[in-house]
Amino acid sequence: MNTFLQIHPLDNVLVALQDLEQGAEITFNGATIPLLQKVPAKHKFLVHSLHAGDAIRMYGVTVGKTLKPLSTGELITTQNIEHDANAFHEKDLAFQWQAPDVQKWRNRTFQGYARPDGQAGTRNYWLVIPLVFCENRNVQVIKTAFEKGLGFAPEEIYNEQVNELVNFYKNNDLEAIRNYAPAPAASRQKRHTLFTNIDGIKFLSHEGGCGGTRQDAEALCALLAGYIHHPNVAGATILSLGCQHAQVSLLQGALAKLNTSFSKPLLVFEQQRSKSEYDMLSEAIKQTFLALIDANKLERTPQPLSKLTIGLECGGSDGFSGISANPAVGHTSDLLVALGGKSILSEFPELCGVEQELINRCENSEIAGKFIHLMRNYERAAKQVGSGFDMNPSPGNIRDGLITDAIKSAGAAKKGGSSPITAVLDYTEYATQPGLNLLCTPGNDVESTSAEVGAGANIVLFTTGLGTPTGNPIAPVLKLATNTRLATRMPDIIDIDTGGIISGQQSIAEVGEDILEWIIRTASGEVYTKAEQLNQDDFIPWKRGVSL
Structure with a gap:
């Protein structure tokens, strides 16, 4: 396994793929880089020295600037760099896309619910x-009445635990309460109703x-x-x-x-x-x-994969998100787009710094102009209340290597793959155009996921590096771990492990294809996601105020 990674040839930082000790010497492009501090996995260190005010580059774009002179091999932190990002302007380049080979999926279908308006559901x-x-x-x-009466109620495993503790208390057995260890939770699938x-x-x-x-x-x-x-x-x-x-x-x-x-x-x-x-x-x-x-x-019938609309979401991101789960999801998005389906990329505060790339991927200037208008209005509204996109990263993001919004954004945007952008949607607009759609939402996980489903996503791919239980009431949410340690530690909320990309055992393309197979099985009702099994029905409307 490699111990570090340069994501883009223009980058002046390297990403640690495992903990690297202070004093260790890294060989890169024929040069030796002595590490001046311990570099935790997911964090970044400098390829060469920089002056105060110099740009930090990752994914080939500006993601920050130095606050003071920094030396070769120095760890970048919130104390020595701050958020900075490339400016953006109108579409100025034609875009050419080399679609992936999707021949083996051309005649594939999923078992879905055909609606009279031409849409196809993955659930009913x-x-x-x-x-x-x-x-x-x-x-x-009404919820209590129907869920209990029809068998949709969540399993009462925690009620049973409380009942056991109550019995111990009634028997004055405090030692049994202190030593109480519930039986392991069984795997939960869709119940008969x-x-x-x-x-x-x-x-x-x-x-x-x-x-x-x-x-x-x-x-x-x-x-x-x-x-x-x-x-x-x-x-x-x-x-x-x-x-x-x-x-x-x-x-x-x-x-x-x-x-x-x-x-x-x-x-x-x-x-x-x-x-x-x-x-x-x-x-x-x-x-x-x-x-x-x-x-x-209504019964399930074979439906073309072009009837699928996938939401592309992330939450609890870490320093591996932009190099494992997100680009793998991006490849899946490209595969589905090539098959005539739709994908939705949202979280506009987490597209900060990569706007120009997205603008140039828009199919025409009108689509690009709408994106520019929505991005600038959103950022202006944030600044009017003393905030800004630079305040988007959470303490968990920062702790695990995403120390500026631009670093977080450059990795988050990888969920959108490389296909042309066929539509830009304002909040609550519905996706009707095949291809990659950009949807204006906050970066807040649940507000954004709620909006993607409201825009028509009938499956959501949700990447996480720290572990996030987010689900949705009506659309299956497949949770993808960026690293194997998380997938092993939180198997009750994680569906797919993309950590093989970090270890070098799998390629981004291989994992992206595996994800598409997961989507087909999930859409057909063969697989119920961990969020569905846990009845994780998160729903938060955005009041269109400032939410990052």
Whole structure:
């Protein structure tokens, strides 16, 4: 195994692939580099000395600048460099793409749910949605009733543990409590339910719908419309209080924009027009049950891979993300694009510094112009409240080698592969154009994943170097570890180990092809992701304020 890596020939730093001790001598390009400090795995050290104000380069782009003179072999840290990034401008280069060979997948299909509007689902869910936070309690009542009644409720393994501890306490056995060790959790797969063709009922509780701006309500309704229109959804039950900003008419208008011939069942119940809460909830439960009977009639059938839309997401990133999991996912994206499918790359604060590369990959100047407009508006809004993209890296990111936003961004952008950008979407816009789509979202994992699914992603690829449990209510989220140590330590949340790239046992292309096979099995219902098994149903709408 190599002990270090130069990612791009223009880079003036090397990445440690394992812990390197102070005083060790690294041979690179015929020169000897003495390490001036211990360099932990995932961190970077200088190829040659630099003056104060010089650029730090990784992935072939500027990712920071020095705060003081630095020596050959010196570890770069938040104390000696700061965020810096290349400027960007209008599209100025034609883009040529060499698509990967996808011949062996040309006739492959997945077993999906064909929708009347031409989309194909990887799951078949019913949604229950409150239009305002006032209805969250009522949604919880319906959730408890249906999940227990239909067998969708999470396994009560922790309830059993508490019951055992209670029994110890009743027997005055404090020593047994102190020494208590629960049995190992068994692998959890999809449970048998009454409706065998329905994967579950999902509940999109949130804290919006009223009290904010009218624009917040409009954005919320547009996002919810994306979920209802989504191919993984058979229909929806809507609970409205009645007086809130997020009116039923706003939701219906947003649905009409997505599909003028929208025909899915939409069951609407308004509390302020009901005789009582009991009457409303009883009627909602009855009508929803009847709708489930119809939804259960739909069965999986062979669907072309071009009907897949994958979200490209990362969270809890580390210094290996940009050299293992992210480029592997990027190759998978290229394969799917070459097969006529769609992929969605979001998290605009984590595209800082690579804007020009993305601009030049846009199919035309109009698409590029929209990207420039959204990026500049977003950054301007952040600066107006005393923030900025440079504040995006989390303490965990920094601790594991991503010490500037530009370093993090240059690696994060690798999830988008190398294909042309065929569309740029503002938040809550829906992906309809085959190819790579850029979607304006925050870098926040859940806000971004929620938006990608709202834009039509029927599978999400989520890379992590530190371990993040993020899931989604309606789209399977495949979790990819950037390193084998993480995959071994957190097998209950990790689906795929890409650490073979770091060890040199696998190539980026090989792992990217393996990921595509995982997608096909997951989309067909043969595999249920760890997030699905754990009922990790994360959903957070973006209020369009500053969130990095």
